[in-house]
Amino acid sequence: MEKNVLVVDDDEVIIKSCDAVLSAEGFKVTGVTDARAAMDLIEERLFDLVITDLIMPTIDGFELIRWINENHPYTRVIAMTGYSSKSVLRDAIALDIMDFLPKPFFPHTLTEAVKKAVDTPPKVPVPSRDVETYDxxxxxxxxxxxxxxxxxxxxxxxxxxxxxxxxxxxxxxxxxxxxxxxxxxxxxxxxxYSYFTMKPMGKYNVRVCQGTACYVKRADEILEKLKDTMGISEGEITPDSLFSLETVRCIGACGLAPVVLVGNDTFGSVDPTKANEILNDYH
Ligand code: FES
Known part of the structure; x- marks a missing residue:
């Protein structure tokens, strides 16, 4: 299937060069000259890869990558820059990018980096119900x-x-x-409202109440048990997209403490040692 690549660079010549090289290899390339336009496009469409310049006016590539990591963590990123000092390289790698291309680069260097990146599974699974596919x-x-x-x-x-x-x-x-x-x-x-979320969730979002009444009844142990069972941390989604995990403050059901919510179902008086069993009926 054709892979979508977004190239972000304030120099249009770089965008056109990337387009020429990658289109010839079968990639669908979209180019924008500033990070704000890139954010708007990423909100609308699913890109397999974003290649971004690091030094740009207004919003730079570092900020764009941080925003992608925060809002669309399943989007792969390659950074490129003409200022490849050690500190720039170190700062870019700290953002968990897939590759770093010092400019200027050879066409085959770009092609190889892009092919390698899109063949690598994303850090976080792409949500099954993403902004591209909803009805x-x-x-x-x-x-x-x-x-x-x-x-x-x-x-x-x-x-x-x-x-x-x-x-x-x-x-x-x-x-x-x-x-x-x-x-x-x-x-x-x-x-x-904590009920609403701007981040993609698993099919079943598991919320562990950490309000005072739940906390004194070992809600922290429940959270640890569920993390172990799902193999994820708070704010993450299981690889099969079945569950996501988050904590919430008091949900107003203190009489049932400690409380766990799975989707719209409420579980009260949860035994921390058996918290994993709550998930058994969800497939
Ligand atoms: S503290 Fe958990 S429901 Fe109130």
Whole structure:
């Protein structure tokens, strides 16, 4: 299948050169001259690889890579720069990139680095329900259903999160347009409620309450048990995308402490030594 590569460089000549070399090898190349435009494109489309210059005006490549790691950790990144000092190299490698290309480079150096990168599995599995594949008609029908109904934003966000699995910035923009409200208002609601998330989740998102009532009943041991069972840390997704794991503050069910949520199911009085058994019925 054709691989999508995004080239980010404030020098258009570099973008055209990369395009010429990589298109000849069967890659689909998109080029942009600044990191902000790159972020917007990455929110809209799934790229197999981003090749970014490091030194750029306004938002530099380091900031772009940090943003990718934070928001789209399954996106592979190669960095390139004409200023390949030891400190630049060290700082770039610290960002867990796949390769580093000092400019100028030979065409075959680029091709080899790109082929190697796209053949390497991403650090984090690509979410099965990503911004590329969700049912856009269904999203439209949700917006249509609540059209003109005051105070319906929360319900819209709930349904859209159920549809896609999370609420990335690109989807918030679509909702803002559809509901004719500022995207900043949507962002504020999504950020305020812990139920909503802007990051991709597993099919079942496991939330371990770490509020005071749960904590004194060994919620930290439950968290450790679940981490061991799933083989992931907080904020990560299992390789098969079945589970993601996060902690939450009090969910208002202190009488049931300690509490674990799996998707929409609530488990109370969880025995820390048997917390792993909660996951047995989820496939
Ligand atoms: S502290 Fe866990 S539900 Fe309240």
């Amino acid at each position: 856009k008609e269904k999203l439209k029908s949700i917006l249509q259903k609540y059209k003109g109904r005051a105070g319906s934003l929360i319900m819209v966000l709930q349904e859209v999160q159920e549809l896609i699995g999370y609420l990335p910035a690109s989807v918030q923009k679509v909702i803002a347009k559809g509901m004719k409200i500022p995207v900043s208002e949507i962002h504020a609601v999504v950020s305020f």
